Amino acid sequence: MQKNSDTHKIAFRTILLSCLACILLSACAPKPSKPVATLPVPVPEEPAVISEVVELEISGEPADEVVELQVPPADDAEPLSTEEIEALETRLNIDIEMDESDRKVVEQYFKYFTHRGRKTFQRYLSRCGTLLPHATEIFKDKGLPEEIVYLAFVESGFNAKAYSRAGASGVWQFMPYTGRKYGLKQNWWIDERRDPYKSASAAADYLLKLYNDFGDWYLAIAAYNAGEGKIGRAMKKTGAESFFELTQKNHKLSRRARLRKETKHYVPKFLAVVKIMRNLEKLGFEPADTVACEAISPIKVKGGTDLLALANDLNISWKTFYNMNTAFRRQVSPPDYEATAYVPSFKLQKAIAFLESDKSRPYAGWISYKVRRGDSWYRIGRRHGVPVAVLKKVNNRRSNMLRPGQRLMIPGSNSTQVAWRSPRAKTRAIAQKRGNYVVQRGDTLYDISRATGVSVKTLLSANGLRSAKRLRAGSKLYIPNQSRTTIAKKSSNKKDGKTVAYQVRRGESVWTIAKKFGVSYKDILRWNRLSKRSILRPGDSLTIYAN
Structure with a gap:
């Protein structure tokens, strides 16, 4: 008997020790890393990674989503044609050294854009119009390799209205901090990151700065995506001398310091785009139509110019004008400085004449508002859809005090107010x-x-x-x-029969009343806007649609 007891004790100790060992091993085991956010919070030194770009809806323009690819995109199992293989093997102007795994990623993106994503890439080509030749000329003048301009396809698909949930905007997807650093104004009135002409120049300057920092175009491109701080620290810790060497040594970095998968594939995706652009005809793509595009000329507009009136005077719709001037966030230009607008070249003289006339006087199309008793900046701003800071600025006021009878200038006449609403x-x-x-x-x-x-x-x-x-x-x-x-007929179906105003009696519940009338107790709750926790008291009145 004692022997059996000792045996049981030993067995119990063995089990207990095994459990403790399991607990200790699980505690010491490395924890799985949390999934990295697709759109991280931006910091000044490291612009956030852009993995999804959507077009911001302004002035009634429809939203247009840039396709978000898997990283890397899935293989469709369809083999490459002879022409596609030749295009994929095209040698580029920028020297490149990569291993077989990197080449495989380039091929995956190349295959996606020429197969499953063919319509997407053709859409990119159809809307780059005159933007591509303009950006190419700027990059060439600043001494950048011509191929670097194709980075715009990777960033936004040449969508001037593109806006990411991380806060990046425009063709070149500038984050707010970086955009301001390179001279792109951003305020309630205007966002020059969405000006495809000014932002192209800013992008060229930024890329040239990154190249001077790293001495390698592929590292510069990677830094454009992940931030120069991130790339610089990773290079220093790994001792890598090129982008592809860095990706091969990425696993040696701490989890926080490692390049995200999107950044590792950013350069291969760019290379795939370049190879396609170098072989559009061979691959059966329709090239960007720059000849049929309407020539556009820049023009300076004074502060507070009524842009809607300008568009009307030129006999073009606001939608057409806005598509030429995606940087403007309102139908009036910023009140305190000159801004650049773009008009059809053949209407340039007419635009100049309008801007010199009284019709374009500052604040034309605004309303003069008389302050009422009880008004505040907040109430007036909310009523007209204008931020308090903007109201104070355009009226040159700093004080919070308002007097009844005072006059304020407010953006938003009948013709323009809709554009400023949310x-x-x-x-x-x-x-x-x-x-x-x-x-x-x-x-x-x-x-x-x-x-x-x-x-x-x-x-x-x-x-x-x-x-x-x-x-x-x-x-x-x-x-x-x-x-x-149709709506009236369908809506009446729920009220077929008679409507009863029923008075609750002592001891009744929603359930018993529903049973009495042969309806669902959920319907009674819904008809009377009650919840399951609502308490019925004798004498309460209920509306019931009896069958």
Whole structure:
């Protein structure tokens, strides 16, 4: 008996020691690294990596997303043609040394853009227009290799309106800090990172600076993506002398110091683009049409110039004018300095004549606002969709004090105010005009969604609403792809039969009342805007749509 007891004790100790060993081993084991954010928080020294670029919606322009690739893109298993192999083996002007694994990554991007992503690359070509020849000329004048200009395809697909969630903007995807450092103004009125002509010059200067720092174009390109600090520290710690040597030694760095996979593949992606651009005809791409593009000329506009009036005088739509002038964030130029606008070259003289006339006087198209009792800068700014700092600046005011009867200049006459509203406010205004359903008392977006077959998310988006709770009886909603008659007919389905105003009796609950009328208790909660925690008291009135 004692022997069995001792045996059990020994077995118990063995199990206990095994458990403790497992716990200690798991505690000492290296923890898996957290996934790296696709769009990291930017710091001045290291511009954030751009992996997803979207076009910011301004002045009603549709959003246009630049395709986000897997890193590297998946192989479609389709072999390269003879022409594609020849194009892939094209020697470039910049000397390059890489191992087989790096060549494989170049091939993966090359294959993606010539196969699955062919339409994407053709779209890049279709919109670069005169921007590519202009940027090429700038890079050539500043002494950069001509091929470096193709970096714009990697950054944004030559999309002047591109805006990343990390805060980078424009064709060359400048972060705010770097953009200001290279002379690109950014404020409430204008963002010159989105000026494809000025930003091309700034990008050339920045790339030339990076080349002077590293003495290698591929390291300069990598630093353009990851930041010179990141690349410089990685080079110092690994002793690498070239970009591809750095990627091969990347594993020797600490997790924090290592180059992200996107940065490691940034240069191979660029090389794939260059090889394609050198062989467009051989690969069957339609080259960028620079001949058919309308010639554009720069022109200086005084502070506060009414840009909408300028566009109207030139007999071109605001959309067309805006596509030529993507840097402007408002329909009025910055009030305190001259800015550069671009107009069709054949209308340059007419534009000059307009700017010299009284019609372009500063603040034309603005409104003169008389301060009312109880007004504040915040209330006025919120009412007109203008930041308080901007209101004070344009009115040359520093004090927070306002006197009734005082006059303020506010951007936003009837013709221009819509452009300064938030996108959501603008959507609400349009929805009110197009409204095809009047909200009834007791309606919820869920009811309307179920009756019309349009999702709640779509209803929120189409009407510029933040929350499904904000519905007022008598207000209008725009329900996409529905006529008024159809909506009225569908909405009436939930109210077939009679509407009962039921008074709650002692001891009743939502469940017992629902059973009495043969309806779902969830419907009663929804019709009366109650929650499951709501308490019913005798005498309370409920609206019930009885069958």
